[in-house]
Amino acid sequence: MNAPNPIRAWDSRRQGRQRRLERAASLGFERRIATPRIKELLEAVIEPRDRVCLEGNNQKQADFLSEALADCNPERLHDLHMVQSVLALASHVDLFERGIASKLDFSFSGPQGGRLARLVQDRQIEIGAIHTYLELFGRYFVDLTPNVCLIAAQAVDAAGNLYTGPNTEDTPAIVEATAFKGGIVIAQVNELVDKLPRVDVPADWVDFYVVAPRPNYIEPLFTRDPAQITDVQVLMAMMALKGIYAEYGVKRLNHGIGFDTAAIELLLPTYATELGLKGKICTHWALNPHPTLIPAIESGCVESIHSFGSEVGMENYIAARSDIFFTGADGSMRSNRAFSQTAGLYACDMFIGSTLQIDLAGNSSTATLGRITGFGGAPNMGSDPHGRRHASPAWLKAGREAGGPDAIRGRKLVVQMVETFREHMAPVFVEELDAWKLKESMGMDLPPIMIYGDDVTHIVTEEGIANLLLCRTPEEREQAIRGVAGFTPVGMARDRKMVEQLRQRGIIRRAEDLGIDPRRANRDLLAARSVKDLVRWSGGLYAPPTRFRNW
């Protein structure tokens, strides 16, 4: 018998953790860190080449810790491997420009997309991969487990328990992966209180906390002012409701964040109710608390909403509608991005959202030249989960349209809703996505396609609805897409005869085929036409951020 290998240590991560904690202790640090000493702590517990998770999504940001890390000495801290949901703040990019971090695995970069692309071209950053949220969270528990995580919470008590408030978002996933694999958890909090409203993260999972000099930043990303919704968007919303929601009886769904889907939300109490759809569609949601859903909730159209995060100004409204939203015993919302994304992937029958470009195979992308924007959660919601086993009428109908009456699985409805031209007459429908050029110029393994064409079931434009489930050949699919692509070059190059045949077969449906009078496509059909209307619908519970108050 061979003796076990005596050299292999089986607790090196725990030892590493101990080493870091001892360094911190030797400098006099206890659990509560004095605000001015945060850099000193970070330099003590983080080591070069560490994998560091910086919390920040498109809403809540650990902005103070991010700035502190970016201000650290690059001779002490360098070659960090950042793993984070979103690259949104200037300080996130500063980390790479200042040589503190060198590698990045992430999901979404929104506003920093341009700077990120330049860093890649200048070889100042190595991108591991661009993920969906669930994919990235999954990897935190497999091969991207953080050594240190820097998170944000609303409040802490003296023992170190954390209260995240309504914007729990990514915190549980990050802390779970770090705290239970020998990592160090550092939290920035807005305030230290005697008694927390509720405990979202228990104290023994948290190593250090610091009271930030200002509350963490939260972006009101999901507020769409109804005043900006156009008549064309109302027309498209009417078509979607009649041609898809009603047709499939879609009860469980997720909406994108654009004005197109905001228009649908505002037609639920009016047009959809008039069609007799109340209670038959849109009852259960995986959705952030969109203010534009208030009229539908108040009209009794909605039964349940689980949220990825909260939305600025919606706190009191949510607390007062606990039958609808998930709330803690304290009354305030409990969000959780990982669970809501899972719900969006597996428990919803439809995703509907917008995009910037669609090609002839139905692939869609929000990547444009010179910007690496990433995906966020759209590909989780906007994909058909082949592992799904439970049936629903919508899922079965879609599956049978695609696979015939003997289909052994259903299909999620994945709907792209776009006007054929964006601003400045940029066509949405293109022969080739910019994603392919981006792949070349950035040296990526894959083009950054947001939603794969073979997952897309319907495309809605002002010209009509294309049902791709019913297409039987790639040629039919291409002509179905051209047939709703309007007067873009792609649309003008349609085979008119074939498009007319597709229309006879119900694969393409125009407003008139759906019995929609274009004269009703008017903003007057919206349940709310301004943010002030939303406040009124909420009985004064919704408190919109200042930038949305124009009265």
Next chain:
Amino acid sequence: MENLEFRFTAHPARPAAGAALCGVVGSGNMEILIRPGDEADACTVSIKTSARGFGKIWEAVIADFASRHPVGGTRIAINDMGATPAVVTLRLAQALGDYTGGAQ
């Protein structure tokens, strides 16, 4: 500003009103007026637009509309402030709906 003039043959419209006005002159929007024209099987269109260089698309949008709807015997005037083809098509349909009392 650019002025565009088009003429299309089309099946005659059945007017229910003397004229129909639709839309507003605002950014990304347009105003359209439909009145009786001189020829029963043709539609004449005059467009004043703030966006230059889109004559081809205007022609395609209106030709497509005239082939899908009976618009013969009408004279259409458009004041445009950069409306997209989506807006143009919707406003044409709305104005024609008003002009014909919904019968198309």
